[in-house]
Amino acid sequence: MIASPQTADTTPTVLALEHITKRFGTFAANDDVSLTLRRGEIVALLGENGAGKTTLMNILFGHYMPDEGRVSVEGKELPLGRPKAAIAAGVGMVHQHFTLAPNLSVLDNVMTGTESLLSWRSDRKAARAKLASIAERFGLKAEPEALVADLSVGERQRVEILKALYNDARILILDEPTAVLTPAESDSLFQTLKVMAGEGLSIIFISHKLNEVMAAADRVLVLRAGKLVAERRATETSKEELAELMVGRRVARPVRQASEAGEIVAEAAGVDVVENGVRRLSDVCFLVSAGETLGIVGVSGNGQTTLAKLLSGLARPASGTLTILGQDAGQLDARDFVAIGVARIPEDRNSEGAIGDLSLWENTILERLRDPRFARHGFVREGAARQFTDGIVKRFDVRGGGPESRTRLLSGGNMQKLIFGRNLVETPKILLAAQPTRGLDEGAIAAVHGEILAARDAGAGVVLISEDLDEVLALSDRVQAIVGGRLSPPVSADGLDARKLGLMMSGEWEAAA
Amino acid sequence: MRLERRTERSAALTLLAPVGAVVAALILSGGLIALAGANVGQAYLAILDGAFGSRLAWTETLTRTAPLILTGLAAAIAFRAKVWNIGGEGQFYLGAITAAALGSQNWLHLPAPLLIVALMAAGAVAGMVLLLVPVALRLRFGVDEVVTTLLLNFVVLLFVSMMIEGPLKDPLAFGWPQSVPIVSEAELPKLAERSRLHVGLLVALLLAILLQIMQSKTVFGLESRSVGLNPEASRFAGIPLGATLLKVACLSGGLAGLAGVIEVLGVKGYVTTDLSPGYGYAGIIVAMLANLQPLGVAAAAVFAATMFVGSDSMSRALGVPSFIADVTVAFSLLTMLVALLLSSYRIRR
Numbered sequence: 001m002i003a004s005p006q007t008a009d010t011t012p013t014v015l016a017l018e019h020i021t022k023r024f025g026t027f028a029a030n031d032d033v034s035l036t037l038r039r040g041e042i043v044a045l046l047g048e049n050g051a052g053k054t055t056l057m058n059i060l061f062g063h064y065m066p067d068e069g070r071v072s073v074e075g076k077e078l079p080l081g082r083p084k085a086a087i088a089a090g091v092g093m094v095h096q097h098f099t100l101a102p103n104l105s106v107l108d109n110v111m112t113g114t115e116s117l118l119s120w121r122s123d124r125k126a127a128r129a130k131l132a133s134i135a136e137r138f139g140l141k142a143e144p145e146a147l148v149a150d151l152s153v154g155e156r157q158r159v160e161i162l163k164a165l166y167n168d169a170r171i172l173i174l175d176e177p178t179a180v181l182t183p184a185e186s187d188s189l190f191q192t193l194k195v196m197a198g199e200g201l202s203i204i205f206i207s208h209k210l211n212e213v214m215a216a217a218d219r220v221l222v223l224r225a226g227k228l229v230a231e232r233r234a235t236e237t238s239k240e241e242l243a244e245l246m247v248g249r250r251v252a253r254p255v256r257q258a259s260e261a262g263e264i265v266a267e268a269a270g271v272d273v274v275e276n277g278v279r280r281l282s283d284v285c286f287l288v289s290a291g292e293t294l295g296i297v298g299v300s301g302n303g304q305t306t307l308a309k310l311l312s313g314l315a316r317p318a319s320g321t322l323t324i325l326g327q328d329a330g331q332l333d334a335r336d337f338v339a340i341g342v343a344r345i346p347e348d349r350n351s352e353g354a355i356g357d358l359s360l361w362e363n364t365i366l367e368r369l370r371d372p373r374f375a376r377h378g379f380v381r382e383g384a385a386r387q388f389t390d391g392i393v394k395r396f397d398v399r400g401g402g403p404e405s406r407t408r409l410l411s412g413g414n415m416q417k418l419i420f421g422r423n424l425v426e427t428p429k430i431l432l433a434a435q436p437t438r439g440l441d442e443g444a445i446a447a448v449h450g451e452i453l454a455a456r457d458a459g460a461g462v463v464l465i466s467e468d469l470d471e472v473l474a475l476s477d478r479v480q481a482i483v484g485g486r487l488s489p490p491v492s493a494d495g496l497d498a499r500k501l502g503l504m505m506s507g508e509w510e511a512a513a
Numbered sequence: 514m515r516l517e518r519r520t521e522r523s524a525a526l527t528l529l530a531p532v533g534a535v536v537a538a539l540i541l542s543g544g545l546i547a548l549a550g551a552n553v554g555q556a557y558l559a560i561l562d563g564a565f566g567s568r569l570a571w572t573e574t575l576t577r578t579a580p581l582i583l584t585g586l587a588a589a590i591a592f593r594a595k596v597w598n599i600g601g602e603g604q605f606y607l608g609a610i611t612a613a614a615l616g617s618q619n620w621l622h623l624p625a626p627l628l629i630v631a632l633m634a635a636g637a638v639a640g641m642v643l644l645l646v647p648v649a650l651r652l653r654f655g656v657d658e659v660v661t662t663l664l665l666n667f668v669v670l671l672f673v674s675m676m677i678e679g680p681l682k683d684p685l686a687f688g689w690p691q692s693v694p695i696v697s698e699a700e701l702p703k704l705a706e707r708s709r710l711h712v713g714l715l716v717a718l719l720l721a722i723l724l725q726i727m728q729s730k731t732v733f734g735l736e737s738r739s740v741g742l743n744p745e746a747s748r749f750a751g752i753p754l755g756a757t758l759l760k761v762a763c764l765s766g767g768l769a770g771l772a773g774v775i776e777v778l779g780v781k782g783y784v785t786t787d788l789s790p791g792y793g794y795a796g797i798i799v800a801m802l803a804n805l806q807p808l809g810v811a812a813a814a815v816f817a818a819t820m821f822v823g824s825d826s827m828s829r830a831l832g833v834p835s836f837i838a839d840v841t842v843a844f845s846l847l848t849m850l851v852a853l854l855l856s857s858y859r860i861r862r
Contacts, residue, residue, distance in 0.1 A: 314748065334751030344749075352749040355742045362735060367750040375732045382730075 011038045012074075014202050015060075015091075015171050020069035022055055029055040030066070031226040037171065042193060042203045044217035044234075046210075046246055048441035049412055052226040053206045054096075057173050061093045062086040073171065092164025096175040098156050100163075102149035106142050107131060110163045127166075134165045138196050154185035161192070172196065174205040178212055179439055183467065184299070190216040208246070208441045210239040222246055247443050254450045256475055257457070262290030265430050265461035266311075270320035273306050280306035281485045283320070288430065288461040293452070295476030295493065296465045298505055303485035304465050305347060308434035311463060312344045313337035325429055338367045343423030343460070347434040349412065353419045356408035360398075361389040363407050364422040388425075396421035396451075413444030420451045431455045434465045449475060469498050483507040530852040531802050531809070535816060537852075538845035542837055551831040560838075563826025564819040572708035574815070574822045576780060580605070580789070581814035582717035583772035584796025586724055587640075589805040591765035593728065595741040596648060596758055600662030601769040602793025603669035604643050606784075608636030608770025609777045610673045613784045614681055616695035616777070625698040632699055633716075633774050640770020641763045643669065648762040652755045666793065674786055683783060692784040701779035713775030717811075720768065724807040737761050769793060790821065791839075798846040804853065817842050 015037040022030040029052045037043055047053045058064045060071055062083035071078045073089040086093075100109050111127050128144055135142050140158050148156060157177065164172055174193075178186040193203055193216060207213050213220055214234055222230040222245045230245045244250055266288040273281040281303050288294050298304055309315035310322065313334035322329035325340050337344065344367075346352035354363045365374040365385045374385050389403040398417045400410045410418065416436070423431070433452055437445045452475055456462045465482075466472050472479060479496060481488040481504035488509040491500075503509075543553040564574045584601045591598035598604075612632045619628060647661035674690070677683075681692040701711040728734040739747040740757045748754055776788055799817055803809030824838035 312749065313751070334749065336751075338751065346749055348745075351743070351745045353746065355739055355746045357742050358739065362739075366735070366739060366747075366752070369732050369736065369750075369752070378731050378733065380730060380732055380735055 011040060013037070014039050014074055016072045017056070017060060018070050018072075020056060020059055020066050020071070022052075022059060022064060022066045028226045030059070033069075033223070033226070033228045035221055035228065037202045037204060039202055040197050040200050042197050042205070042216060042218050044213040044220045045204055045206045045223060046208065046213050046220055046242060047206075047223035048208055048246055048443060049439075051223040051246075053223055054175055056223070057093065057175060057204070057206060060086065061091060061173065087167055087169075090168060090170040091173065092167055092169025092171070093173045094157065094160040094164060094175065094177060096177075096179055098160055100148045100156060100159060103147070105145050105147055106151075106159050106162075107144040109148055109159055110144075110166045112163075114167065131162065131166060134162060137199065138165065138192060140165075140192060154181055154188070157181070157185075157189065158192075165196075170201055172201055172203045174203070176206050176208075178207065178209065183469075186212060210242050210246075210442070213242065214239055224248055243442050246441075253446050253474060254453055256293075256453060256477075259291045259457060259477070261292040261477070262459065264288070265290050265325055266463070267323045268310075268317075268320065269322075271310070271317045271322050272319045273310055273315050274318045275306060275315065279318075279485065281310065284310075284485075284487050286463075286480060286487060286490065288463055290429070290459050290461050291456060292477040293456050293462040293464055293475050294490070295472040295479040296463065296482055296487070297469065297472045297479060297501055298467070298482035300467055302482050304434070304467075304482055306485070307482065308347055308432065308465055311342070311430075311432045312346065313342070335367060335370050339370065341426070341429035343426075343428035343431045343455070345416075345419060345423060345431070345433040345436050347438075347465075349415050349419060349439075354407045354415055356406065358407060359404050360393065360401060360407055360410075360418060361385045361403040363418070364389045364392060367422075392418065392421035392425050395425065397447075413440050413447070416440060416444065416448060420448065424451060424455055427458055428455065428460050431460045431462045432465075433462065435467065436464070437466075437468065437471060445471075469501050472501070473498070479504070481505050481507075481509070526856045527804065530856045531804065531813065531849060534802065534849035534852040535845055537848040538841055541844045541848070542841040545840060546833055546837060549833045549837075551833045556827055556831055556833055556837075559827035559830045560820065560823030562823070563830075564823035568705075569708065570822065570826070572705050572710040574818045575714055576709045576711070577818035577822055578811075578814045579711075579714040579717045579779070580772040580776050580792045581795055581799055581817050582714075582721055582811050583768050583775070584792045585799030585803065585810040585814050586717075586721060586796075586807055587765045587768035587772070588797045588800035589803060589807060589810050590724060590728075590737075590768065591644075591761060592800060593741050593805050594737040594758060594761040596761050596765065597659045598644055598662050598762075598765050598769075599659055599797065600644060600647070600665050600766075600793070601772075601796045602789060602791065603662070603666035604640035604766050604769035605773040605776075605789050605793045606669050606673050607639045607643050607773065609773030609784050609788055610676055610681070610692070611639040611770070612636040612699075612774040612777050613692045613695060614676070616699040617681070617693040619696050619698055623698075628696075628699050629701065629778060632695075632778060633771055636774030637767035637770045640766040640768070640773070642766070643770070644762045644766030645759065648758055652758060670786065673784060677784060677786070681784075690785065694783045695778060699778055700782065701775065709780050711775070711779030713779040716771075716775065720771075721807045721811045724764075728807060733757075733760065769796070772796075795842060798842055798849075801846055801853075802849050816845075 013036050017033065017035050020030050020033045021028065033056055045053045055064065059066045062081055062085060065081040073091065078089055079085045107128060110131055115122050131144055140162055142158055142162055148159060177189060181189060197203055217234045220232045220234055220242060221228060224246060264287055268284050268286050271281060271284040272279060286294060306315060313332055316330050324342060369375050374381050386403045393402060396417045398414050398421060400414050436448050452462060464475055473496060476493045478490045479493050480490050488504050546553050546556045563570055565571045584605060587601050588598060612635060615635050616632045623631060643665060647658040650656040650661060651658045677690045677692045683691050683693045701713055704710045704712060736752045736757050739752055740754060744754055772792060777784060781788060795817055799810055799813040802813035820838040820841050824835040827833060828835035
């Protein structure tokens with residue numbers, strides 16, 4: 001790894017944002033924010049969801065007009081609200097949601113928008129040479145003729161970065177770049193960023209993850225509720241201090257207490273699952289007892305999604321048996337799972353967990369439409385559903401709306417609280433939590449961990465599927481690794497550390513034992 | 514300039530959107546009327562007069578409203594669940610020809626009310642089947658139902674043509690291609706003397722009310738909305754995706770088929786290839802104008818019928834081509850789409 005150069009105060013300032021204020025209605029998303037960026041520097045913009053990080057970067061890139069303030073690049077003031085001017089000034093942005101055309105090749109995507117519409121021919125040869133030299137210089141491997149649709153998420157992000165560099169970006173903004181990446185892909189991204197900084201590029205990346213901020217940034221700017229609250233050199237701060245600055249109060253993740261495992265609530269014996277003709281899970285065996293947490297850890301794409309589906313009642317065993325609370329799961333559908341006491345936290349809140357355009361109360365009873373409390377003779381019992389939802393909103397501290405509000409209005413953390421609430425309010429016997437804290441900020445993570453531990457202490461058998469090693473280690477009593485659709489034998493979490501987990505995740509079960 | 518999603522969609526805005534859309538469509542068409550050399554204000558007064566100015570006029574407008582409500586409901590119910598049924602026209606004709614074929618004799622010697630109900634059911638079933646096939650193809654093989662339902666319209670129209678030139682041809686029609694007329698017991702009772710207005714209007718209104726209740730109060734209504742909004746989350750919640758869409762297809766196809774039936778039993782008594790002046794397609798516009806709300810469909814259908822009926826007499830009085838009605842109704846779809854956008858987003862500079 002190449003160390004980033006020390007940015008002495010003598011290095012020139014390439015970017016300055018001065019007194020930026022942006023209001024949406026009466027809400028100030030950015031309130032008098034000023035920041036500078038020097039050549040060759042990596043700055044992390046840290047803040048919780050809704051702190052105004054993305055808004056600030058959208059102003060810099062010209063997507064939003066600020067109500068007050070100015071932006072200058074290399075001493076020249078940037079006309080605001082014009083992305084083209086920002087690109088011309090050398091600002092490149094990599095969005096959280098990629099802006100690539102999947103049906104085009106890498107080269108076509110990179111070239112898009114760089115040539116005049118009126119030119120007779122497109123100079124692919126020159127473009128290819130330029131792309132190759134950029135790729136060479138920054139160590140960004142890319143096959144120019146590959147279709148973007150065939151690339152992995154990490155590779156697509158590389159194409160986004162190449163696209164910005166191809167436009168001669170000297171300032172690169174990355175919005176939550178690791179949100180979609182695996183830990184290994186994140187590491188390689190940060191390595192690339194350091195190479196680019198060494199070449200004189202200046203980088204701002206937005207994040208709410210303390211680990212990566214500490215690992216990759218030279219300087220950390222903390223945004224809270226639209227205001228810039230602190231600025232620290234990464235070498236002179238700690239994760240604890242940053243967490244406190246970000247949330248505005250001390251947050252401690254709850255700690256697991258020893259518990260007594262009770263009777264077996266779920267058992268899989270030799271389960272295979274086949275989806276669309278592809279075998280996703282092979283010979284899966286596990287036991288879950290009441291009052292304990294089984295952690296399933298693995299690099300993404302090793303069958304976690306299918307395992308979560310199996311335990312949610314969305315996929316059925318092709319062979320082998322899965323017994324849930326004494327019943328053969330092959331005979332049950334998703335609603336039966338809910339009815340017999342399985343709480344299910346889906347992997348993807350927005351696409352599976354809730355329907356944004358329905359109200360909160362409609363979302364809480366959607367999986368209980370066979371329950372006579374909420375539906376009778378084919379009619380929905382709105383009064384009962386509202387009351388049920390109101391109870392959840394109060395007990396689980398869901399903020400941002402009442403039972404009648406549209407669910408879309410909730411923040412990610414509050415939506416997750418609603419989903420946990422509708423599952424846990426009935427004291428479930430089994431809790432399946434798939435990637436429960438993905439994309440959540442520190443405060444919300446602590447709340448979610450608290451709920452998972454509370455459910456376990458109340459006697460639920462918990463299955464936690466996660467890619468976050470710290471999370472698995474903190475919450476689990478026993479751990480199994482998932483590799484290529486197979487599960488390792490269970491290992492007690494006591495005495496387990498990240499290194500041993502890493503070995504298990506790479507399939508070296510014996511070495512880790 | 515960019516669009517920002519409104520955080521709260523106000524009720525007033527939702528109600529104002531269609532009104533604004535209609536006004537905008539009328540203004541836009543006004544330009545064309547002026548181009549045709551007529552006074553715009555006079556032209557719209559003539560349309561109103563032609564649609565409501567006499568007993569004959571308003572009964573005729575309401576007669577046209579009835580099938581538009583039904584085809585509008587068919588589109589609204591389907592679109593809510595994101596089943597893109599563009600085949601209302603075909604389902605209308607298949608319902609019509611089924612009722613005409615079965616109603617040409619009273620085969621089972623049923624009493625009149627029973628015969629009418631049986632013919633309505635038969636036509637509705639025909640429409641259902643015609644939509645079930647494309648939806649089943651989409652569920653099984655991912656075939657785009659926009660294409661299949663649209664193209665089936667032409668298939669059905671040619672089939673109807675074949676039937677009324679062939680096996681169902683009326684031998685007493687002096688060679689005109691029309692079907693054998695239905696027996697007199699199958700005719701729908703009239704709502705007003707000396708007019709074409711029939712009880713089909715009441716059937717359509719009743720269905721609009723029932724469907725409004727179904728959409729907002731029942732489990733099936735919630736399930737079909739969920740499936741339309743987010744199929745993955747619906748599946749996760751245990752809602753049977755395929756079964757729900759097939760049920761929606763039955764309802765939608767059945768309603769469009771029923772529209773064809775009441776047009777035969779209530780107005781014409783037989784089928785020709787110009788039985789529908791585009792009711793199936795106009796139903797799509799009516800549904801959009803109503804923001805897919807069943808009760809709104811009834812109101813939007815009155816607007817469309819007013820334009821269609823009123824423009825004929827306006828054309829006679831002022832010499833502006835009556836096609837202006839089609840233009841205005843089509844404009845109203847475009848302006849409604851803009852109005853819908855503006856009611857959920859705001860423009861920011």
